Amino acid sequence: MRSDYCGDLRTADEGRQVQVCGWVARRREHGEHLAFIDLRDHTGLIQCVVDGAHELRSEFVVRVTGTVRRRPDGTANSELPTGEVEVGDCTVEVLSGSDPVPFPIDERVEVDETLRLRHRYLDLRAARLQGNLRIRASVNAALRAAMTDQGFVEIETPLLIASTPEGARDFVVPSRLSPGEFYALPQSPQLFKQLCMVGSVDRYYQIARCLRDEDLRADRQFEFSQLDLEASFVTQADILEMVGVAIGAAVSAVRNVEPGPIPHMTWREAMDRFGSDKPDVRFGLELVDVTAVFSSTEFNAFRAPSVKAICVPGGADTTRSRLDDLTDRAKRWGAKGLVWMRVEEDGINSPVSKFLSAEELTGLREATGASTGDLLLLVADEWRATCHVLGLLRLELGRPGVNEGGLQFLWVIDFPLFEAIGDDGSPVPAHHPFTMPHADDLHLLDSTEPTDLLAMRSQAYDLVLNGWELGSGSVRIHDPAVQRRIFGLLGISSDEAQKRFGFLLDAFRFGAPPHAGFAFGIDRLVALLAGEENIREVIAFPKTQSGGDPLTGAPGALDAGQLDELGLRVLPPAT
RNA sequence: GGUCCCGUGGUGCAGUUUGGAGUGCACGCCGGCCUGUCAAGCCGGAGGUCGCGGGUUCAAAUCCCGUCGGGACCGCCA
Numbered sequence: 009m010r011s012d013y014c015g016d017l018r019t020a021d022e023g024r025q026v027q028v029c030g031w032v033a034r035r036r037e038h039g040e041h042l043a044f045i046d047l048r049d050h051t052g053l054i055q056c057v058v059d060g061a062h063e064l065r066s067e068f069v070v071r072v073t074g075t076v077r078r079r080p081d082g083t084a085n086s087e088l089p090t091g092e093v094e095v096g097d098c099t100v101e102v103l104s105g106s107d108p109v110p111f112p113i114d115e116r117v118e119v120d121e122t123l124r125l126r127h128r129y130l131d132l133r134a135a136r137l138q139g140n141l142r143i144r145a146s147v148n149a150a151l152r153a154a155m156t157d158q159g160f161v162e163i164e165t166p167l168l169i170a171s172t173p174e175g176a177r178d179f180v181v182p183s184r185l186s187p188g189e190f191y192a193l194p195q196s197p198q199l200f201k202q203l204c205m206v207g208s209v210d211r212y213y214q215i216a217r218c219l220r221d222e223d224l225r226a227d228r229q230f231e232f233s234q235l236d237l238e239a240s241f242v243t244q245a246d247i248l249e250m251v252g253v254a255i256g257a258a259v260s261a262v263r264n265v266e267p268g269p270i271p272h273m274t275w276r277e278a279m280d281r282f283g284s285d286k287p288d289v290r291f292g293l294e295l296v297d298v299t300a301v302f303s304s305t306e307f308n309a310f311r312a313p314s315v316k317a318i319c320v321p322g323g324a325d326t327t328r329s330r331l332d333d334l335t336d337r338a339k340r341w342g343a344k345g346l347v348w349m350r351v352e353e354d355g356i357n358s359p360v361s362k363f364l365s366a367e368e369l370t371g372l373r374e375a376t377g378a379s380t381g382d383l384l385l386l387v388a389d390e391w392r393a394t395c396h397v398l399g400l401l402r403l404e405l406g407r408p409g410v411n412e413g414g415l416q417f418l419w420v421i422d423f424p425l426f427e428a429i430g431d432d433g434s435p436v437p438a439h440h441p442f443t444m445p446h447a448d449d450l451h452l453l454d455s456t457e458p459t460d461l462l463a464m465r466s467q468a469y470d471l472v473l474n475g476w477e478l479g480s481g482s483v484r485i486h487d488p489a490v491q492r493r494i495f496g497l498l499g500i501s502s503d504e505a506q507k508r509f510g511f512l513l514d515a516f517r518f519g520a521p522p523h524a525g526f527a528f529g530i531d532r533l534v535a536l537l538a539g540e541e542n543i544r545e546v547i548a549f550p551k552t553q554s555g556g557d558p559l560t561g562a563p564g565a566l567d568a569g570q571l572d573e574l575g576l577r578v579l580p581p582a583t
Numbered sequence: 584g585g586u587c588c589c590g591u592g593g594u595g596c597a598g599u600u601u602g603g604a605g606u607g608c609a610c611g612c613c614g615g616c617c618u619g620u621c622a623a624g625c626c627g628g629a630g631g632u633c634g635c636g637g638g639u640u641c642a643a644a645u646c647c648c649g650u651c652g653g654g655a656c657c658g659c660c661a
Contacts, residue, residue, distance in 0.1 A: 042618040083619055175661040222660040440661045
């Protein structure tokens with residue numbers, strides 16, 4: 009039916025009789041007996057010269073039989089890869105007609121996203137999504153090859169599993185055979201991959217679909233894909249190396265460059281310098297600790313456990329309304345306030361400068377390296393709150409576009425084991441409860457001091473790319489005694505632990521190898537490699553921010569018969 | 584749970600601040616002309632519940648309240 013793809017024809021094909029199939033992208037009529045058709049398939053466009061095209065319309069599906077010829081002198085189109093040639097002496101068969109399309113299939117027009125999603129099959133015809141889906145496919149292929157090369161075995165794990173109350177909200181599936189009971193869809197294959205380790209698989213991986221019922225964002229969908237992996241008899245360093253190999257393969261499959269070794273940064277340093285556990289290191293505006301400068305200040309707002317500043321070079325001309333806007337944002341992010349200071353020729357211009365001593369102002373300029381023309385922004389609070397607010401402010405002020413600054417991968421290591429002490433007095437795990445404490449901090453497990461517990465580091469690590477958390481992993485606890493100790497600290501009784509994770513704990517009684525793993529989001533990686541700031545652009549059929557699918561109408565109601573069969577009754581909406 | 588932005592012929596926008604006739608631009612669509620265009624060109628034409636509901640007003644796309652849809656973000660996402 010077809011001899012060539014549209015986008016493949018070149019001068020080397022001159023003289024060949026070809027059959028090309030595709031969609032009419034554009035039609036240019038020049039009277040009754042000359043017209044040009046741009047024929048489009050997934051490879052690109054080819055111009056066909058036809059004897060009249062009045063019956064043809066945009067997006068008609070046609071098969072064109074003709075001869076490839078060099079275009080007449082002066083009529084080549086340098087914008088098109090196929091622009092040196094055209095298909096002439098054409099016979100056109102209409103294989104399928106088309107109504108006028110609801111939006112132009114043209115990159116140059118930004119169309120309402122609901123409309124694009126409602127007619128996703130049309131949106132997919134555009135080069136942007138065609139390219140993105142193919143980038144995604146080559147990333148998947150490169151990851152599979154890299155994992156296979158490293159001795160990993162691809163294993164599929166179940167989608168219908170038991171709900172565990174940890175982590176994100178589960179999507180649940182009612183059971184017909186056990187009315188009133190439910191499966192959960194996996195948030196990740198976490199427990200199964202650890203069982204694979206107990207089962208002596210040694211190295212497991214999977215491109216796994218994961219589902220979490222949490223609010224959607226530009227970088228979050230209900231459903232997403234992870235490269236999920238786990239290995240036995242390895243250290244954290246081994247896992248980082250293996251993931252680095254996979255990432256390198258994915259990057260070089262899309263770009264023609266190897267990303268090189270991925271630098272490491274401790275969690276503490278990331279928070280201190282960037283105010284985030286997923287720092288975007290493509291730009292400066294780093295946080296500067298100035299707590300010491302105000303150690304004996306008279307200014308109440310700065311009598312806080314942590315005072316930090318951002319110096320915005322050349323920012324002194326920031327307008328008052330913009331500063332007010334930044335202050336509003338800082339407050340919405342949880343700050344008690346935001347102090348701004350314009351560094352001017354004759355000193356510091358700030359609403360609070362009269363509360364500060366000369367020594368403090370001098371110390372501040374020294375600590376931040378601020379010079380005339382700069383803007384200083386300060387927040388004072390608990391250390392975590394200060395870092396958090398200034399970290400968000402930093403992104404607001406300087407974050408580069410998705411295609412700027414290259415690909416800056418970063419390992420964030422030495423995460424804390426616990427992120428806070430909960431209301432019940434038990435520490436709250438920062439990762440999951442199977443995370444191995446850092447070897448140097450194991451002795452703190454026996455401490456009863458909250459500060460000791462919060463100081464404990466874990467063998468957990470995140471991979472970050474340009475400020476996006478790509479994924480996380482950890483060395484797991486394989487020793488039942490340590491696991492019991494952790495559950496005890498978390499306030500999880502052995503009965504409760506047995507109820508929640510009994511099958512895993514049982515498995516660990518029969519010889520669990522030391523093991524560690526990782527998982528990273530393929531949607532996010534592909535989006536950044538494709539230069540997209542939204543993962544919906546690299547997903548064939550994504551959902552809107554409110555979790556709907558304008559194409560299929562999901563989610564929708566069930567009819568009474570289905571509900572009966574499942575033993576379900578729908579309550580009226582709460583008011 | 585919260586903050587902010589958007590919604591105007593098929594598409595993308597302007598018009599909303601300061602109320603005065605559905606006014607404008609570009610693309611697309613339909614018809615005609617046109618033998619080297621390429622986002623073809625020229626001429627003509629059709630096409631509107633200004634998201635929806637209520638309110639204020641002599642008068643609402645415009646002001647107010649509510650609601651629906653979309654987007655960005657905070658919370659949330661072990």
